[in-house]
Amino acid sequence: MIISVASGKGGTGKTTIAVNMALSIDGGVQFLDCDAEEPNAHIFLKPVIKQSKKVFIPVPEIDEKKCTYCGRCRQVCAYNAIAVIKGTGGKRGSILVFSNLCHGCGSCSYFCPEGAIKEVNKEIGEVEIGSSTALTTSTVGFMQFIHGRLNIGEAMAPPVIRQIKKYINPTRTVIIDAPPGTSCPVVEAIKGSDFCVLVTEPTPFGLNDLVLAVEVLRKLAVPFGVVINRSDLGNKKTDEYCESENIPILMRLPFKKEIAMAYSKGEPIVKVFPEYRKDFRQLFDAIKEKKGSL
Amino acid sequence: MKQIVIISGKGGTGKTVITGAFAALAENKVMADCDVDAADLHLLLQPDIKERHEFRSGKTAVIDKEKCIKCGKCAAVCRFNAINNDLTIDRVSCEGCAFCSFICPAGAIKMEENVSGEWFISETRFGPMVHAKLGIAEENSGKLVSLVRKQAKELAERRNADWVIVDGAPGIGCPVIASLSGIDCAVVVTEPTLSGLHDANRVIGVAKHFGVSCGIIVNKYDLNMSMTERIENYCKDNNIGLIGKIHFDKSVVESMVNGKTAIEYPAGIAKEEIIGAWQVLQKKLK
Ligand code: SF4
Ligand code: SF4
Numbered sequence: 001m002i003i004s005v006a007s008g009k010g011g012t013g014k015t016t017i018a019v020n021m022a023l024s025i026d027g028g029v030q031f032l033d034c035d036a037e038e039p040n041a042h043i044f045l046k047p048v049i050k051q052s053k054k055v056f057i058p059v060p061e062i063d064e065k066k067c068t069y070c071g072r073c074r075q076v077c078a079y080n081a082i083a084v085i086k087g088t089g090g091k092r093g094s095i096l097v098f099s100n101l102c103h104g105c106g107s108c109s110y111f112c113p114e115g116a117i118k119e120v121n122k123e124i125g126e127v128e129i130g131s132s133t134a135l136t137t138s139t140v141g142f143m144q145f146i147h148g149r150l151n152i153g154e155a156m157a158p159p160v161i162r163q164i165k166k167y168i169n170p171t172r173t174v175i176i177d178a179p180p181g182t183s184c185p186v187v188e189a190i191k192g193s194d195f196c197v198l199v200t201e202p203t204p205f206g207l208n209d210l211v212l213a214v215e216v217l218r219k220l221a222v223p224f225g226v227v228i229n230r231s232d233l234g235n236k237k238t239d240e241y242c243e244s245e246n247i248p249i250l251m252r253l254p255f256k257k258e259i260a261m262a263y264s265k266g267e268p269i270v271k272v273f274p275e276y277r278k279d280f281r282q283l284f285d286a287i288k289e290k291k292g293s294l
Numbered sequence: 295m296k297q298i299v300i301i302s303g304k305g306g307t308g309k310t311v312i313t314g315a316f317a318a319l320a321e322n323k324v325m326a327d328c329d330v331d332a333a334d335l336h337l338l339l340q341p342d343i344k345e346r347h348e349f350r351s352g353k354t355a356v357i358d359k360e361k362c363i364k365c366g367k368c369a370a371v372c373r374f375n376a377i378n379n380d381l382t383i384d385r386v387s388c389e390g391c392a393f394c395s396f397i398c399p400a401g402a403i404k405m406e407e408n409v410s411g412e413w414f415i416s417e418t419r420f421g422p423m424v425h426a427k428l429g430i431a432e433e434n435s436g437k438l439v440s441l442v443r444k445q446a447k448e449l450a451e452r453r454n455a456d457w458v459i460v461d462g463a464p465g466i467g468c469p470v471i472a473s474l475s476g477i478d479c480a481v482v483v484t485e486p487t488l489s490g491l492h493d494a495n496r497v498i499g500v501a502k503h504f505g506v507s508c509g510i511i512v513n514k515y516d517l518n519m520s521m522t523e524r525i526e527n528y529c530k531d532n533n534i535g536l537i538g539k540i541h542f543d544k545s546v547v548e549s550m551v552n553g554k555t556a557i558e559y560p561a562g563i564a565k566e567e568i569i570g571a572w573q574v575l576q577k578k579l580k
């Protein structure tokens with residue numbers, strides 16, 4: 001079963017829920033941190049990285065010896081990633097590739113009539129694979145850990161997320177820590193999940209962004225439920241919204257200074273306060289039940 | 295005119311609360327909300343929408359079933375797995391590159407323009423604001439951010455404003471990069487946690503990469519004093535100005551619940567500290 005943990009708004013405790021649930025389930029889960037822009041789960045899970053792989057996207061490289069500046073490549077590129085200036089009066093033309101805008105679709109190299117375009121790999125990030133023993137008990141077992149990191153200055157996280165998700169092992173319980181927001185990186189991380197946990201807080205900001213996240217999940221047709229974090233800081237509007245929309249509330253976690261403290265030091269809650277394990281196990285059971293009843 | 299952006303790397307550190315407060319404090323300004331895929335600033339500023347525009351950007355492939363000869367060439371060239379086995383388009387995966395439409399021998403694939411959001415010019419009790427709403431699960435948030443920035447800047451020029459105050463996006467990808475261009479100072483709001491520092495460091499890396507100067511605000515700094523100290527040392531080591539430190543203060547949540555900025559809400563230690571931070575920032579930019 002693939003469970004993704006997401007939130008419209010950042011900072012609601014998405015990583016906290018994902019990490020602590022992963023550490024409370026028996027039998028060796030696979031943990032994927034798909035927030036490639038700001039990966040945080042490793043801070044809590046302290047994985048031992050065994051393998052690291054660069055992520056590349058193919059971008060065009062022009063052989064100016066062959067190029068006739070015909071402009072066909074510029075014409076087919078939907079992202080304005082190529083500029084071509086035709087030569088006039090015996091002067092050579094010129095051609096420029098803006099690799100930051102390139103999505104690596106391959107159209108230009110296919111259509112160049114002169115065979116002047118070769119695709120070369122451009123590194124945009126990396127994926128690391130390892131295992132975490134942040135909390136080893138006889139039942140929790142060995143956790144496989146995978147995350148990715150977008151390079152500084154790169155704009156597009158989805159190719160890194162796709163690379164992380166290639167490691168999904170569907171025979172295991174897979175937990176995906178998704179990026180915040182409602183646009184392409186989130187969609188890339190969540191699609192294909194069996195269930196999604198939306199983490200929110202009961203404030204106007206939290207609710208505003210929860211409503212957007214719910215729209216994303218409905219569009220993707222992924223079943224979901226809500227976890228209300230810092231459930232005592234705010235108002236009742238989130239509860240009312242969930243009730244009126246028939247959205248199950250799977251868990252409530254009140255604000256506690258000691259939880260915030262553990263978080264700030266990069267310690268999982270269930271490691272410092274093992275009594276919380278049963279709450280996170282209940283969360284997992286609630287997900288299984290919801291999933292089963294669909 | 296000075297343009298400042300409030301960013302955080304990590305979400306939920308209080309970026310929008312600080313933006314709202316600065317909006318209340320600055321004189322003669324224009325606000326812009328560039329957190330286009332989860333915009334929250336309007337909850338504090340209650341904009342009265344004066345102008346509403348469609349945001350058209352990007353295209354999506356559509357296959358005409360009647361014309362399709364089921365050759366499968368489109369699926370073979372698509373690198374985004376956007377063509378399903380039954381030769382229909384997975385609209386969510388399609389990135390609009392149009393490769394399939396060029397290659398289809400039957401001319402069965404058309405590219406349709408997306409209406410991927412809306413943007414607005416509004417009036418608020420603190421002055422004009424430009425904001426936007428990206429459609430659900432849409433792409434091109436970077437382009438929408440650039441559009442909001444451009445409109446805000448033009449509006450500020452028309453009105454002779456002294457400040458453009460921008461609420462940035464979380465993360466380090468395209469919307470953040472777009473919200474940094476032409477900025478005089480990026481205010482990075484962080485919290486005293488390992489994740490907060492880790493993410494602030496990455497987003498500061500992005501700002502430096504694009505040559506934008508930064509300052510840091512540590513929000514809820516009393517939640518972990520030793521982490522706050524680490525952040526202060528980080529500022530010193532990297533030559534980044536510490537603009538302010540703000541207490542964890544429940545009245546900030548209360549003000550938000552009441553749709554007010556922290557400045558308009560009575561009392562609270564955080565309020566005084568935010569005012570202090572604004573003064574430091576003003577001096578820095580003189
Ligand atoms: S399509 Fe080929 S020949 Fe024509 S401008 Fe592009 S690279 Fe040059
Ligand atoms: S690979 Fe696609 S996106 Fe990149 S430059 Fe060529 S046509 Fe444009």
